[in-house]
Amino acid sequence: MKLTYYGHSCFLLETGGKRIIIDPFISGNTLVHDIDVKKLRCDYIFVTHGHSDHVADLETIAGNNPETLIVGIWEVHAHYNAKGFNTHPMNKGGWWGFDFGRVKMVTAVHSSSFPDGTYAGEPAGFVFDTPEGVVYFAGDTALTRDMDLIPMTCPKLDLAVLPIGSNFTMDYNDAIIASDLVRCDRVVGCHYDTFGYIKIDHKVAEDAFLAAGKELVLLPIGSDLQVS
Ligand code: NI
Ligand code: MN
Numbered sequence: 001m002k003l004t005y006y007g008h009s010c011f012l013l014e015t016g017g018k019r020i021i022i023d024p025f026i027s028g029n030t031l032v033h034d035i036d037v038k039k040l041r042c043d044y045i046f047v048t049h050g051h052s053d054h055v056a057d058l059e060t061i062a063g064n065n066p067e068t069l070i071v072g073i074w075e076v077h078a079h080y081n082a083k084g085f086n087t088h089p090m091n092k093g094g095w096w097g098f099d100f101g102r103v104k105m106v107t108a109v110h111s112s113s114f115p116d117g118t119y120a121g122e123p124a125g126f127v128f129d130t131p132e133g134v135v136y137f138a139g140d141t142a143l144t145r146d147m148d149l150i151p152m153t154c155p156k157l158d159l160a161v162l163p164i165g166s167n168f169t170m171d172y173n174d175a176i177i178a179s180d181l182v183r184c185d186r187v188v189g190c191h192y193d194t195f196g197y198i199k200i201d202h203k204v205a206e207d208a209f210l211a212a213g214k215e216l217v218l219l220p221i222g223s224d225l226q227v228s
Pocket of ligand 1: 049
């Protein structure tokens with residue numbers, strides 16, 4: 001499977017011939033220059049929570065990809081379903097089988113509302129269990145002990161995508177502990193640098209992971225990574 005970084009917490013996961021976008025926030029990201037939201041093609045959009053830095057481009061992308069299925073917690077499903085989009089509801093602890101593999105919705109400790117202030121349910125993370133690899137997207141979250149339920153209930157992770165920017169989420173030091181809890185030493189960082197609140201020193205963060213015997217991958221925006 002291939003993981004492409006679109007900046008902030010937005011990724012494209014390609015597996016089983018399907019294109020899966022996670023947390024579409026691109027056009028409002030001043031660090032993104034060469035990604036045309038209008039040209040993006042996808043089969044699925046997974047939403048961790050309703051904050052604008054995770055959904056701002058969702059309706060544009062879903063509008064341009066009429067077959068796309070939007071997957072999120074019940075309230076995210078209800079919000080977009082009422083607007084006429086194809087949706088699939090989940091809630092925490094549940095698995096669902098899609099045509100590329102199965103996905104578990106897991107705990108995230110954060111808040112969630114839509115940009116208009118309406119309730120968006122609770123924030124969540126996702127574990128993608130596919131024949132080409134197993135990847136955890138933590139979403140926006142603090143470090144939480146619930147993370148150690150993931151290796152107890154899911155196949156061994158090939159990659160963990162963790163927020164590292166602090167202020168709104170855990171920082172890279174807590175992400176090192178998170179990688180212990182989920183038992184995955186290969187981490188892709190997200191939710192850093194986009195705004196002044198979350199700027200980090202890349203070298204310091206990478207060195208902290210190295211000192212713990214782990215790998216922190218900070219993908220340049222637009223670049224990709226082969227998983228497993
Ligand atoms: Ni958030
Ligand atoms: Mn966020």
